[in-house]
Amino acid sequence: xxxxxxxxxxxxxxxxxxxxxxxxxxxxxxxxxxxxxxxxxxxxxxxxxxxxxxxxxxxxxxxxxxxxxxxxxxxxxxxxxxxxxxxxxxxxxxxxxxxxxxxxxxxxxxxxxxxxxxxxxxxxxxxxxxxxxxxxxxxxxxxxxxxxxxxxxxxxxxxxxxxxxxxxxxxxxxxxxxxxxxxxxxxxxxxxxxxxxxxxxxxxxxxxxxxxxxxxxxxxxxxxxxxxxxxxxxxxxxxxxxxxxxxxxxxxxxxxxxxxxxxxxxxxxxxxxxxxxxxxxxxxxxxxxxxxxxxxxxxxxxxxxxxxxxxxxxxxxxxxxxxxxxxxxxxxxxxxxxxxxxxxxxxxxxxxxxxxxxxxxxxxxxxxxxxxxxxxxxxxxxx
Numbered sequence: 294x295x296x297x298x299x300x301x302x303x304x305x306x307x308x309x310x311x312x313x314x315x316x317x318x319x320x321x322x323x324x325x326x327x328x329x330x331x332x333x334x335x336x337x338x339x340x341x342x343x344x345x346x347x348x349x350x351x352x353x354x355x356x357x358x359x360x361x362x363x364x365x366x367x368x369x370x371x372x373x374x375x376x377x378x379x380x381x382x383x384x385x386x387x388x389x390x391x392x393x394x395x396x397x398x399x400x401x402x403x404x405x406x407x408x409x410x411x412x413x414x415x416x417x418x419x420x421x422x423x424x425x426x427x428x429x430x431x432x433x434x435x436x437x438x439x440x441x442x443x444x445x446x447x448x449x450x451x452x453x454x455x456x457x458x459x460x461x462x463x464x465x466x467x468x469x470x471x472x473x474x475x476x477x478x479x480x481x482x483x484x485x486x487x488x489x490x491x492x493x494x495x496x497x498x499x500x501x502x503x504x505x506x507x508x509x510x511x512x513x514x515x516x517x518x519x520x521x522x523x524x525x526x527x528x529x530x531x532x533x534x535x536x537x538x539x540x541x542x543x544x545x546x547x548x549x550x551x552x553x554x555x556x557x558x559x560x561x562x563x564x565x566x567x568x569x570x571x572x573x574x575x576x577x578x579x580x581x582x583x584x585x586x587x588x589x590x591x592x593x594x595x596x597x598x599x600x601x602x603x604x605x606x607x608x609x610x611x612x613x614x615x616x617x618x619x620x621x622x623x624x625x626x627x628x629x630x631x632x633x634x635x636x637x638x639x640x641x642x643x644x645x646x647x648x649x650x651x652x653x654x655x656x657x658x659x660x661x662x663x664x665x666x667x668x669x670x671x672x673x674x675x676x
Contacts, residue, residue: 298608298656302494302646303443303471303586309496309544309647312537316498319536326530327521336532343539347503350542351469351488352479357506359522360535364470364491365392366515367504370526371466371487372397372437373513382432384423386415386439386449387629390468393437394625398513403432412580413447413630421457434463440472440483444626444642445577446586448472455484464510470494470502474545475552475583486510492534496647497541501534548647555645556584558654562643563587565658570665574636576627585646588627590639594668599641599661602668606660611642 299307319339324332326340341355348355361367369392374381383399386407396404405427407420415438424434438454441447451467458465466487469478474495480488487510491502506512512525519527566573566589576588590596596612603610627637643657 296607298653300643300645300649300653300657301609301611303642303644304611305493305499306496306646307648308498309541311544312497312540315540316533316537319533322532326532339532339536340530343535346539346542347490348505349546350473350478350490351505352481353488353505354508356523357508357510359504359506359512359525360530360538361502361504361526362500362531363493363502364390364468364489367489367491367502368392368437368468369397370504370512370515371489372399372435374399374435375464375511376513380432381435382427383435383437384420384427385437388413388415388442388626389437389439390443390470393439393468399435409629411631413442413445413577413626414580415449415454417450417453417457420454424457424461424463428461434458434461435466436463437466437468440467440469440478441476441583442577442626443471444624445588446471446583447577448581448583451483451485459484471583471586474542474549475585477549480505480507487512492538492541495541495545498534498537501531501538503538552584555649558645558649558651559585559587561651562654562657563589565654566661569658569662576630576632576640585644587643588640589643590632590636590641591665592636592639593672594639594665596639596641598668599664602664603657603660606664608657608660610657611644612640
C-alpha cells in the first residue's frame with residue numbers, strides 16, 4: 294500500500310515521536326503537581342520545565358504562560374472585559390476563528406467586526422475609525438486580531454494594530470495558533486498583551502494550549518475554585534499534555550530555519566496546480582503568507598468532491614468550507630474577502646508541515662490532475 298500524503302497540518306499535525314515519549318513519561322508520574330511530597334514535586338517540575346519551553350515559543354516569561362485545554366479555551370479566557378469600572382468594547386476581524394468571532398464574555402452590543410481586504414488582510418484604517426467611534430462613547434478598546442489566517446495563511450498587521458490600540462489605552466490579543474512554530478514570534482515586537490497558542494498544530498498532543506500574557510497583563514478567569522496557574526485557570530493541570538506541549542515547542546523553535554524550504558514546496562505545489570488548471574485561484578497569494586499554507590479554488594468544481602476524491606487517492610486535505618450537521622456552509626473567511634460564493638465553495642486548503650517532502654507534492658498533483666480531468670469531462674458530458 295502506498296504511503297498517504299498528509300497535507301492538513303493547519304487542522305492538526307501528526308504527533309511527533311519525541312512528543313509521544315515525553316507524554317508517556319509524564320503519564321507514568323504518580324503525583325499531583327499541587328502536592329508538596331516528592332511525587333507531587335516531580336510532576337510540578339515537568340509542568341514548569343514545559344512552561345519555560347512554551348514561553349520560548351513566543352518570547353515571553355514562563356510565569357506568564359497559562360495552560361488551557363486548547364486554543365479555543367485560551368481565546369475564551371482572553372476575551373473578557375478586564376476587571377475594574379471601565380467600559381470596554383471588543384473589535385475583531387471578520388476572518389477570525391469562530392472562538393473569537395463569538396466575542397467571548399463581551400455583550401453583543403459591545404462587539405464590532407472589522408473588514409478585511411480582498412487579499413484577506415485586516416484594514417487598519419477601518420480598525421482605527423471603529424475604535425475612534427467607539428471611544429467617543431467612553432468605551433476602551435479590546436482588539437483581537439489573529440497573527441495569521443488558518444485558511445489562507447495571510448499574515449495580519451498585528452504590530453500596526455498594536456500601535457493603534459496603545460494610543461487609545463486599549464488591550465490587544467492575538468490568536469497565534471497557526472503562526473507559532475512556522476514563523477518567529479516575539480510578544481514585545483508584536484506589541485500584544487495576550488497571545489494564544491496550541492500544541493496540536495506543531496506536533497504536540499491534542500487538548501492542550503496556552504494563553505500567554507505580556508509582563509504586567511492580567512486576565513479574568515473563566516472559572517474559580519483553585520489556585521492552579523496563578524489562580525487564572527483552576528483545576529489539576531494536564532501534566533502529560535503539558536509535557537508534550539513543551540517537547541513540541543522545543544522542536545518547533547529548532548525547526549524554524551526549515552520554513553524557507555517548506556515555502557518552496559508550497560510554491561511548487563501552487564505552480565503545479567495552475568499548470569493543471571489555468572483558471573485556478575490561489576487566495577491571498579499577493580500578500581505575505583505562512584510558508585506552509587495554500588488555499589486554492591478551481592471554478593466549477595466542488596470542494597467536497599475534491600476532498601473525498603483526494604482522500605480516496607491517499608491524499609489528506611481540507612475544504613475551504615465548514616460542514617456542520619450535514620450542511621455545507623461557505624467559508625466565512627473567503628466570504629469576508631469578497632470571493633464569489635461558487636468560487637468559495639470550490640476552495641480546498643493544503644497545509645504542509647514536518648515530514649512533508651517533494652514526494653507528497655507529487656502525490657497530490659498526480660491525484661489532483663486526474664480528478665480535475667475526470668470531473669471536467671463529466672461536466673462537459675452532462676451539459
